[in-house]
Amino acid sequence: MRLAAFTDYGLRVLMLLAGAPEAPTTTARMAERLRIPYNHLAKVVQDLARGGYVATQRGAGGGMRLSRPPQEISLGEVVRFLEQRYAIVECFRADGGACVLTPGCRVRSRLAAARDAFIAELDKTSIAECAYPGAEMAGAGAAPPLR
16 A cells, blocks of 8 residues: 555654654644645645544644654544545545546456554554654754754
8 A cells, every 4th residue: 555645744743743742843843843835735634634633733832742642543433534645546436537448457356445444553553653753953954943
């Protein structure tokens, strides 16, 4: 299975936030830390907020933080949410795609089973278990701290 870069970035954001839950950070700082373009990461953060994974606050003392305890957020839940716009193959698209093999396809059900098994495995792990250790630390060669 391959995840979209959008989902990958979303997981990275949540891992860092889980590593420093008491310290809100800005999208700009997060983009710098992850070396991801700000505009792209802003869209990821918007989606994470829409999904109820992060809370954002503007102004002094604002920023983003997890909206729920990290042990209550499973990897599978996040991947399922962020990947909903991406189909692993054309026939999984909401509009059914245009594959001429769809009526007699013998692969589709196996791909669906594999996708479901992949997500079920991710459901067993929480964001807390994947929290980036030392999210506050910045040493030689390390990314800058969140704050």
